[in-house]
Amino acid sequence: MPLSFAPADADALPLHVIEKTALDGWLQGQPASVAAWVRASGFTGAIGQALPVPGETGAPVMALAGYGSAETRARKRFVLAAAAESLPEGIWRIGSGLPEAQAEAECFGWLMTGYAFDRYKGQSPAKARLVAPAGVDAARIEAMATSEALTRDLINTPAQDMGPDALQAAVEALAAEFGATCTAIVGDDLLSHNFPMIHAVGRAAARAPRLIELRRGTVGPKLTLVGKGVCFDTGGLNLKPGNSMALMKKDMGGAANVLGLARMIMALDLPVQLRVLIPAVENAVSGNAFRPGDILTSRKGLTVEINNTDAEGRLVLADALALADEGAPDLVISMATLTGAARVAVGPDLAPFYSDDDSAAQALAEAALGAADPVWRMPFHTPYEEMIEPGIADLDNAPGGGFAGSITAALFLRRFVVAPYMHFDIYGWQPVKAPGRPKGGVGQGPRALLAALPRMLDL
Template identity: 60%
Template sequence: MPLAFAAPDTQSVPIHIVDQDGLSDWITKQDEVTQSWVNAHAFQAKLGKFLAVPSANGHVNCIIIGNGTAASRKRSRFALADVSNSLPAGVYHLQTELADDDATEFALGWLLAQYRFSRYATQADAGAVLKAPGNVDANRIQIIAQGECLTRDLINTPASDMGPDALETAFLNLAQKHNATPYIISGNDLIAQNLPLIHTVGRASVQEPRLLDMRWGKTGPQLTLIGKGVCFDTGGLNIKPAASMGLMKKDMGGAATVMGLAHMIMALDLPLRLRVLIPAVENAIDGSAFRPQDILTSRKGLTVEVNNTDAEGRLVLADALALADEEPTDCIISMATLTGAARVAVGPDLAPFYTDNTTSADAIRKGAVTARDPVWEMPFWDPYEKMIEPGIADLDNAPAGGFAGSITAALFLRRFVTEAENYVHFDIYSWQPSAAPARPKGGVGQGARALLEALPNMVNL
C-alpha cells in the first residue's frame, strides 16, 4: 500500500477546517445549500467530526471537519486527519489555511491513518487520497510515514515470521535500498569477536543470536543508533506468565523503531555518517539457557550478576553499546522496549528518554512538540547507582525491591558508554493498546519523529 499524496493537478474536493466557536460565523459566509445542510444535520464542529456537503447533482461538494475547542485539541493529536478513513473514496485538498506545523500534522496524520497490516488478512484500503497542502514538505512527510509504517510492519509480524533470521533479512533489505554497508556477526562468531552477552542471551534459541551492523554516509558527524532486537521474550528460565508473554513479539520494538528512523535519515540524505547496531536474539529456553545467579563478563569487561533472566534486553544492549563506544561518535542513541516500570510511570503514549546532555534533551523536547511525537525526560539519577551494584559482581541486571526500574535499567546501560559525551536512551512501549487517531491498535513507532526533528541540534548538522 503506497503512502503518498495525490498529484497536485488532480481534481479534488475541498476540506474546510472549522473551529467549534467559529462555526456560526463560518456558516453565514457559505451558500444557501451549504447553510441548510449544516443546520439540518445539527453539525457542531466538535473535534474530529465531519460532514459531507452534497452539490446540486448529488456529488460531494465539500467536507467540513470540526476543529473543536482549544481544550479539546490539547487532548488529542491527528484527530482531524483520522477522518480520512471515513470519507467517501476520492481525492481531497485542504481549503482552509493552517499554520505550517498544523498543516504538517494534518498531512502526516492523513498518511499514517492509511496504514493497514495486511500480511495475514485482507484489509480494505482507504479510498480517500489527499493532495499535499502547499505549505508542507510533501516529500519529507511521505518519507517519515514510510519509516513509521516499516516500524509498524516489523512489530506487528509475529515471531514465527519475524525471528532473528527474518529481522536480519529486513535489515539487509533496508541496507540495500539505501546503498548502506551491512556486516553480520552470528552464532559462535559472537564469542570470537567478543560479544559474549548477545551470545549468552540468544544461544538457547533455534535461530542463532546475531549482531546486525550497518554503516551509511561518508561525511559529517557520526550518529550511532542501537535498537533492542529481542524477537520474542519468554523471560528465559524466569519464564513470564501467559498474560505477560502475549505481546512479546513486540520486544524487538527498539530495533523496529531504529530501522524506521534509519530509513528516514537515509531517504532524506541527511549530511551525517550513520551506524545502526541491532543485537537480534530470541530469549528462549533449553538446556543451554543462561541461569539466575550466573555471572557474565561483558565486552567491556564489566561483570554482571544475573538476578532475572527476564531482564535480558539490557544485556544484549550492553555489548552493542560498548562496541559503539569504542570509536569516536558524536551521538549514541539506544531504543528499547526495556521495562514495565516505564509504562507504569508514564503509560503507553509517552516515550521516556534519558540523557546527561542538556543540548540533546532540549532538542528532543522541542522536536517532540513539532513532530507531534510526545516524549518525557527521565533522570539518570546518580544516587541510585548503588542499586545496580550487587557486590559479588560489578553490576546487577535486576535489582531487588522494585523501585525505579526504568531508571536503574538506564543507569545500567550508561555504564557501557564511557567515551561518547552525548548518549541518549529511550525506554519505549512500541504498542498502541487501543485504536487512536492515525494509530491503529498494534505496533507503533515512538520517539523516531522527535529525534529526526532534533538531530540537527544534537549532532550539529
Template identity: 55%
Template sequence: MAPFQFIDRPSPFNTKGGKTLPIFAITPAHIETGSIDPIALDWAKKAGFKAESGALLMVPTADGHLGGALFGLGKNPSDAPFLTGKLARTLPAGDWHIETAPLTANRLALGYGLGSYRFERYKAAAAEAPTLLIPTDADAADIKRQLAGVFLARDLVNTPTNDMGPDALEDVFRALGEHYKAKVSVIAGDDLLKENFPLVHTVGRAAAQAPRLLELRWGKKGHKRVTLVGKGVTFDTGGLDIKPASSMLLMKKDMGGAANVMGLALMIMDAKLKVDLRVLVPVVENSISANAFRPGDIYRSRKGLTVQIDNTDAEGRLILADALAYADEEEADLIVDMATLTGAARVALGPDLPPFFTDDDDLAHDLAEASLSVDDPMWRMPLYAGYDKDVSARIADLTNAPAGGMAGSITAALFLKRFVTRNRRWVHFDIYAWAQAERPHSPVGGEAQAIRALYHHLRKATA
C-alpha cells in the same frame, strides 16, 4: 509474504491533481460566524453539526450527489495536531482536498498520512482508501520519508515472530542497507563469542535461530558521527524466569527498539543528512532450552564487567550492554539507544509518553524542543546517582535485576550507563512501541515513538 517496502509503498496522497472533493475542516467558531461555504454552512445547520473534534458530515450537491464533507476540529485544534488522520479511515473512497483548515500544510498532510496506515499482511485488504491532494505548500518529499520510517517501524513490530524472527529481521536490515547503499555486516552464532559479544550470545543461544549483531554504516567521514542502537528481542518468553501467558501476548513487540532505530535510519539516509551513521542491532529470541542461561549465572560482558543474572526476563539490557560497549569504542557526536526495556517506564508515564535518560543537559533541552516542535512526545527522566548502588551485585560487578522493584526504569538506565564511558552525548529511550488504543493518527498496534523528534533534531543539527 510480500517484501517490506521502504520509500515506495502505496501513497495516501493524490499527486495527479484533477477533480477532487472539498473537505471543510472547521471549528465551532466557523459555524457561529458563518465563515465557510454557504451551501456547507446551511447543510451543517440543518444537520445539527457542531464541529466537535473528529466529527464528519457528508455534504450533498443540489442534485443529491456527494459534494464534499465537513470535518470538525473542536474548539482547540492544537489539542489534536494529527486529527486529520481520522479522515484517512472515515472518508469514502475518492479524491479529496482540504478547502479550509486552521492547521499548517505539513501538519495537516502528515496527520492524514499517519492515519492512513493499514497492516493487512494476514487478511484481505479493506475497501479502497481515499486519497488526499497534498497541499502545494507542504514538503511532500519529507512527509513521504517520515511516513516511510514510521510505517517501517509499525510493520516490523506488527509482524508476528513466526515471520519476524532473527533471520527475518536480519533480512529486512540487509534490504534497508542495500536500498540506501549502506555497508552491512553481521556476526552470528558462536562467532559472537570469538568477536567478544558474550552477552548477546548468552541470551540468544537457546533459540532455534542464532543470535546475532547487525551493523550498518552509511554516510561520509567527517560528518557528525551518530550511532543508533536498538534492542532486537524478536520474542521474549522471559527465559527460565518464564512470563505468564498473558504477559507473552505482545512479546513480538520486544524488538520495538530495533524497529524504531531502523525507521529513524531510513529517514536519515533518505534525507541524505550530513551524518556519518552507524546502526547496531543485537538480535535474539529469548527462549527456553537445555542450554538457556540461568538465574544465578555470572557472565563477563564485552566491556569486561561481570553481570550476575538475577532474572532471565531482564535480558534486553544484557544484549544492549554489549552493543553499547561496542558503540562506545568509537568516538561519536551522539549515541542513541532505543529499547522496549521496562514495565516500570509504563507505570511511570504510560504507553504513549516514552522516557529518555541523558546526563547532557544541552542534548535534553534540544530533544525536548524537537519533541514539542513536531508533536512527538517524550519526557526526560533522571539518571539519579543515588540509585546507582542498586545496580551493584555482591559477587559480580553488576546485577541485571536489582532487588526491591523500585525505580526500575532508572536502574535499567543506570545499568546501561556503565557501558558508555567514552562518549558523553548518549541518550537512552525506554519505549513501549505499541498503541493500546486507536488514535486519529494510528490504529491499535505497533508504533513509532520519538523517531520523528530525533530526525527533526538531527536534521536541524546538520543543516
C-alpha cells in the same frame, strides 16, 4: 493504499477544517443552501466529524472536517486523521482552516490512515487521499510515513516470521534500498568477536543470535543508533506467566523504531555517518539457557550478575553499546522496549528518554511538540548507581527492591558508553485504535528525533 500525497494537479475537492467556535462565522459566508445542509446534518465541528456537502447534482462539491476546540485537541493527536477516516474515497485539498503550525503533523496523521497490517488478512484502511498543502515538505512527510509503516510492520509480525534471521533480512533490504552496507556476526562467531552477553542471552534458541550492523555515509557527524532486537522474550528460566508473554513479539520494538528512524535519515539524505547496531536474539528456555546466579563478562570487561533472566534486553544492548562507543561517535541513541517500570510511570503514549545533555534534551522536547511525537525526560539519577552494584560482580542486571526500575536499567546501560548518549525506554504498542494509529505496533520517538537531530548534531 500508498502512504503518499495525491498528485498536486489532481482533480481534488476542497476540504474545510472547521473549529467548533468558527462554524457559525464560516457558515455566514456560505450560500443559504450550504448553511442549511450543514445545520440539518448536525455538523458541529467536533473532532472526527466529516461532512460531504452536495452540489446541485447531488455529488459532493466540498467537505467539512471537524477540528474541535483547543481543549479537545489537547487530548488528541492527528485530529485531521479522525475526519479523514470518515471521508468517502476521493481526493481532497485543504480549502481553509488548517493551522500552518500543525500542518506537518496533521498531514502525517492523514497519510497514516492508509496504513494497514495485511500480511495475514485483508484490511480496509481509509481511502481518502490528500493533496499536500502549500508550505509543507511533502517528501519529508512521505518519508516519515513510509518509515513509520516499516516500524509498525516489523513489530506487528509474529515471532514465527520475525526471528533474528528475518530481522537481519529486513535490515539487509533496507540497506539495499539506500545503498548502505549490512553485515552480521551470527551464532558462536559472537564469542570469537567478543560479544559474550549477546551470545549468552540468545544461545538457547533454535534461531541463532546475531549482531546486525548497517552503515551509510562517510562525512558529517557520527551518529550511532542501537536497537534492542529481542524477537521473542519468554523470560528465560525466570519464565513469564502466560498473560505477560502475549505481546512479547513486540520486544524487538526498539530495533523496529531504530530502523524506522534510520530509514527517515537515509531517505532524506541527512549529512551524517550513520551506523545502526541491532543485537537480535530470542530469549528462550533450553538446557543451555543462561541462569539466575550466573556471572557474565561483557564486551567491555564489566562483570554482570544475573538475578533475573527476564532482564535480558540490557545485556544484549550493553555489548552493542560497548561496540558503538569504540567508534568514537558524536552521539549514541539506544531504543528499547526495556522495562515495565517505564510503562507504569508514563503509560503507553509517552516515550521516556534519558540524557545527561540538557541542550539535547531541550531540543528533543521542543521538536516532539511540533512532530506530535510526545516524549518525557527521565533522570540518570547517579545516586541510584549503588542499586546496580551487587558486590559479587561489577553490575546487577535486575536489582531487587522494586524501586526505580527504568532508571536503574538506564544507569546500567550508561556504564557501557562514554560518548554522548541518549536512551529511550519505549512501549512500542498502541493498545487501542486511535486516529492514524490502529491497534498494534507503533513508532515512538523517531519523528521527534528526526526534527531534533539538526540542533543536536549541528547539521
